[in-house]
Amino acid sequence: MTLTPADLGLPAEPTAARRKDPPAVHVRVRLDSQLRALLAHEAGTKSGVDPEDLHQMRVTIRRLRAAVNADGAGLGDAASPLQLELKWLGNALGPVRDLDVQLDRLRTEAAGFEDNERAAVERLLSGLMDERRAARRRMLAAMRTKRYGELLTSLAAATASKPTSAGPPVADGKTPAVISVIYKPYRKLFKAVEALGEDPPDEQLHALRIKGKRLRYAAELVGAAGKEPVKQLIKATKAFQEVLGEHQDAAVAEETIRRLLEGHDDAEVIFVAGRLVEREHARRLAYRAQWRDKWDAVAALAPEFNHKSAA
Numbered sequence: 001m002t003l004t005p006a007d008l009g010l011p012a013e014p015t016a017a018r019r020k021d022p023p024a025v026h027v028r029v030r031l032d033s034q035l036r037a038l039l040a041h042e043a044g045t046k047s048g049v050d051p052e053d054l055h056q057m058r059v060t061i062r063r064l065r066a067a068v069n070a071d072g073a074g075l076g077d078a079a080s081p082l083q084l085e086l087k088w089l090g091n092a093l094g095p096v097r098d099l100d101v102q103l104d105r106l107r108t109e110a111a112g113f114e115d116n117e118r119a120a121v122e123r124l125l126s127g128l129m130d131e132r133r134a135a136r137r138r139m140l141a142a143m144r145t146k147r148y149g150e151l152l153t154s155l156a157a158a159t160a161s162k163p164t165s166a167g168p169p170v171a172d173g174k175t176p177a178v179i180s181v182i183y184k185p186y187r188k189l190f191k192a193v194e195a196l197g198e199d200p201p202d203e204q205l206h207a208l209r210i211k212g213k214r215l216r217y218a219a220e221l222v223g224a225a226g227k228e229p230v231k232q233l234i235k236a237t238k239a240f241q242e243v244l245g246e247h248q249d250a251a252v253a254e255e256t257i258r259r260l261l262e263g264h265d266d267a268e269v270i271f272v273a274g275r276l277v278e279r280e281h282a283r284r285l286a287y288r289a290q291w292r293d294k295w296d297a298v299a300a301l302a303p304e305f306n307h308k309s310a311a
Contacts (some may be wrong), residue, residue, distance in 0.1 A: 002043045003149075005036050008156035015159075019176050019225040023072030024163035026178045030067040032222045034060050045093070046143060048136065051052040053099045058097050061090045064155065066217035070181040076161030080279070082158060085151040092142035095135040102256055103128055105249060111274055120268035121276070127260050176225045182233070183307040185215040190306055193295055202251045202284075205291065209244035212237050212298075229304045236297040243294045245286055250284035 006012070014036060017029040037060045044053025065086045068079055074081070103125060110121040142148060189211040196204060216237040222230050254277055261273045 002046075003039060004030060005039060008035070008039075008152060009160065010036065012154060017107075017178075017225070021176075021178065022074075022163070022179050023070060023178045024074035026181075026221060026225065027067050027073040027075070028068050028159055028161070028163075031064065031155060034064045034067065035155045035159060038064070038152075038155075040102065042143070046140060049064055051097075051104075054093060054097050054100070054231075058093045061086055061093070062213065063217050063220070065090070066185075066214055067221055068217060070221060071184055072177070072180060075155075075161065076164035078154070078158050078161065082151075082154060085147070085154065089142070089148065089151060091145070092139050096132060096139050098252075099128060099132040099135060101249060102253060104131065106251055106257070106276060109279055110272065113272065113275075117272050117275075120266065120272045122261050124257070124264070124269050124273055127305060128256070166303040167171075176222075178222050178225050179230070180303050180307075181221055182215070182218050182226075182230070185211065185218045186302075186305040187307070189215050190226065190299070190302065193299075202248070205244055206248050206251075206287070209241050209248060212241040212244065215298075216241060229301065233298070233301050233305065236294075236301065240291070240294040240298050243291045247284055247287035247291065250280045250287065254284065 010032060015029050015032045017026045038057060041053045041057040041060065044050055045057045048054075065083060067073065068075060068082045068086065073079065106121065106125060110118050113121065189208070192208055194213055196208070200208075216234060219226070219233045219237065220229050226233075257273050257277050257280070261270065264270060264273075
């Protein structure tokens with residue numbers, strides 16, 4: 001049975017924060033909205049009718065983790081257990097979503113192939129379908145556990161909790177204190193980019209993308225309280241992470257095709273796999289060439305967010 005916000009003791013309407021409220025208040029508003037989103041996508045994730053439900057549930061988990069980890073969240077001893085349990089749930093959902101992305105990507109890539117070639121692609125992907133079925137069984141089993149129910153209860157308790165600290169002081173009369181939640185993830189991303197070589201390996205670009213997501217979620221937490229600079233940051237980090245996301249998806253697709261091809265002696269499968277690898281390789285290189293331009297837009301906001309308190 002899917003729980004409702006009322007079952008967890010949440011108020012009938014989502015909570016709201018004022019611009020001048022400290023980070024702890026904004027964090028609790030974020031926890032409230034994202035817990036409601038988690039519940040809203042739970043049934044669809046379980047049914048599997050629309051893959052978008054699983055996608056949105058996974059994104060919601062990431063946003064919850066960013067809120068729990070935010071500077072000034074004031075969650076005290078509850079923060080570490082919540083992070084651990086949210087990571088567990090994310091790991092339970094992640095493999096199914098990743099496989100959905102790969103299957104959709106490769107089928108879309110093969111959409112213009114001849115009928116016999118598309119059939120060969122399906123034979124290539126049969127192993128991936130087996131992996132997805134097994135991953136989905138594990139995901140559903142995790143969502144039926146007592147542990148999952150306890151996580152929802154803990155999130156509701158954190159949402160309703162009183163802050164253990166007042167949070168950082170307002171820097172001046174114009175800047176809302178909640179802006180401070182952006183400083184640390186911005187500084188971490190900035191330092192990570194500075195540390196990269198001229199031609200970083202795929203793994204480092206993937207790590208950069210994760211840091212970019214964390215910064216974007218922090219900026220979303222601030223939302224309208226940050227006015228135009230935060231709006232610009234959200235737009236810039238979204239474009240930055242999307243380019244790195246396309247790069248990562250192409251790299252994973254190329255690696256996946258090569259892995260699925262092992263042991264195949266079907267000439268048609270080998271042929272279509274070669275075509276797919278060639279396309280993904282070219283796409284990976286194209287997006288690799290774009291990410292620094294997208295980073296420039298994020299870096300241009302350094303005077304606003306590369307704050308010394310994040311060092």
